[in-house]
Amino acid sequence: MTARDNDIITPLIGVEIHVELDTETKMFCRCRNRFGDPPNTNVCPVCLGLPGALPVMNARAVEYAMLAGMALGCEVPDLTKWDRKNYYYPDLPKNYQISQYDLPLARDGSIDVPLPDGSVTTVRILRAHLEEDAGKNIHDHPGHTCVDLNRAGTPLLEIVSQPDMHSAVEVGAYGRAMQRLVRWLGVSQANMQMGHMRFEPNINLHILRDGVTYKTPIVEVKNLNSFRSLEGCVEYEIRRQYQAWCDDPDCTLEKFGKENRGYDVDSGRTVYQRSKEEAHDYRYFPDPDLVPVVVTDDLRHRLRQGIGELPLARRQRYMDAYGLSFKEADALTQDAATGDLLDDAVAAGATAKRVTNLLLGRVAAVANERGCTPAEVGVDARQLGELAAMIDAAAVNASAGDRILDILIAEGGSPRAIAEARNLLAVTDTAALEAWVDDVLAAHPEIVEQIRSGHKKAKQAFGFLMGQVMKTSQGKAPPAEAKRLLDERLHVR
Ligand SMILES: [Zn+2]
Incomplete structure (x- = not known):
């Protein structure tokens, strides 16, 4: 068969996201949970799976996972338990992974x-459950593979969506929304270069031809660690599955079921790995070493209190209450702390618009250089608010404002004291302004004549004089006032 223009193709895509939780210690032992340490230094009998070692649950990890579940509007049941998922692989020293099978902590x-x-x-979110991560096989030695078990036993939250997405764009947006949410809640750094967030999309197509719907096999693409590969593999699979079905109409979900594929970033293609295992292949059973977790109303209440306003709600508030554009509001709600900085500066008496300009201007530029969030640049909200109010009141002009902000970032301090010490306050003294303007006019009679005679370069000449006034005043002349006065002097003989 061949492709037909009138085939109606509906991709159905669900995503499993693995999020490494940002706890001090691992899920079931007291080893440090940290990326980048020398291999096999954060290990102990528990996470090495030595005989007789007993796991002890990390309560903080459970709370983080519940927090994420609640922020996703999930039900957090009264009882959740631990199960062993059995499989054999070199990076899994116990030969089973502690996970959650039939009673996930959120659904x-x-x-x-x-x-x-x-x-x-x-x-829609089907479920979110907690499990321990495996170690890492390292293939960069010729002739043999090494295993680093630092990651073995670190807490991993698996969030499983329903197949509600229909395009690469939607899948990418979902991944980004999830990254923003877990960062917002402070439960994960969600840094993809460090493997804090990994995606596994499930993709198949419903193809409507001649009144009949055909379903292609469901493909799960394993272990994607960038938005680019997430979106790229979905685009590729949509094309590939349609072509595969056109080539062989027997290539259907009923006949082939599910399969796992890997994604090769360089070629932009997915590669067949194996037919997908089913739950019974893992012989799940309750872990006899761990007691079930009983969730009390008190705990639920306490966690719910800590969630506060979520990113999309806050973005809307910034547009409604502060009059920010979508772009501005979106940029300021990428993480909670940057938004808090805006709110606190406004509470200190500044206008939201001015604070936004400072945050998305100079502060964002510094953040960009340092590879951090605007909040992490470390400006104090009260000082930011004071500076914004000074600019609004024309006590300093915009370029002096940026200079003061640079000093605030580098050294801290009071914006007013900095402005005074560095002579950056705008001068509202009319006599001083008049003196600067008159000095400049007296120093450049030929240019004054050009302007008065309506020379074709009069506009540039005026700009030159303005520049001289700012220079003479060492940047302290309020530009609008200086311009008005200059204009007045030049056109009144
Ligand atoms: Zn350990």
Whole structure:
């Protein structure tokens, strides 16, 4: 068969996301949970799976996972338990992974995902459960493979969505929304270069031809660690699955079931790995070393209190209450602390618009250089508010404002004291302004004549005089006032 223009193709895509939780210690032992340490230095009998070692649950990890579940609108049941998922692999020293099978700690939620066109789509969350991560096989030695078990036993939250997405764009937006949410909650750094967040999309197509719907096999693409590969593999699979079905109409879900594929970033293609295992292949059974977790109303209440305003709600508030544009509001709600800085500066008496300009201007530029968030640049909210108020009151002009901000970033201090010490306050003294303007006019009679005679370069000449006034005043002349006065002097003989 061949492709037909009138085939109606509906991709159905669900995503499993693995999020490494940002706890001090591992999930079931007291080893440090940290990326980048020398191989096999953060290990102990528990995470090495030595005989007789007993796991002890990390309560903080459970709370982080519940927090994420609640923020996703999930139900957090009264009882959750631990199961052993049995498989054999060199990076898994116990030969089983402690996970959650039939009683996950959160289920049935949803997340609103903003799309690049400004609309919002809702993705349902099937479940979120907690498990321990495996170690890492390292293949960069010729002739043999090494295993680093520092990561073995670190807490991993697996969030499973329903197949509610239909394009690479939606899947990418979902991944970004999830990254923003877990960072917002402070439960994960969600740094993809460090493997804090890994994606496994499940993709198949429903193809409507001649009134009949055909379903292609469900492909799970394993272990993607960038948005680019997430979006790239979805695009590729949509094309590949349609072509595969056109080539062989027997290539259907009923006949082939599910399969795992890997994604090769360089070629932009997926590669067949194996037919997908089913739950019974793992012989799940309750872990006899760990007691079930009983969730009390008190705990639920306490965690819920800590969630506060979520990113999309806050973005809307910034647009409604502060009059910010979508772009500005979106940029300031990438993490909670940057938004808090805006709110606190406004509470200190500044206008939201001015603070936004400072945050998305000079502060964002510094953040960009340092590879951190605007909040992490470390400006104090009260000082930021004071500086914004000074600019609004024309006590300093915009360029002096940026200089003061640089000093605040480098050394801290009071904006007013900095402005005074460095002679950056705008001069509102009319006599001083008049003196600067008159000095400049007296120093450049030929240019004054050019302007008065309506020379074709009069506009540039005026700009030159303005520059001289600012220079003479060492940047302290309020530009609007200086311009008005200069104009007045030049056109009144
Ligand atoms: Zn350990």
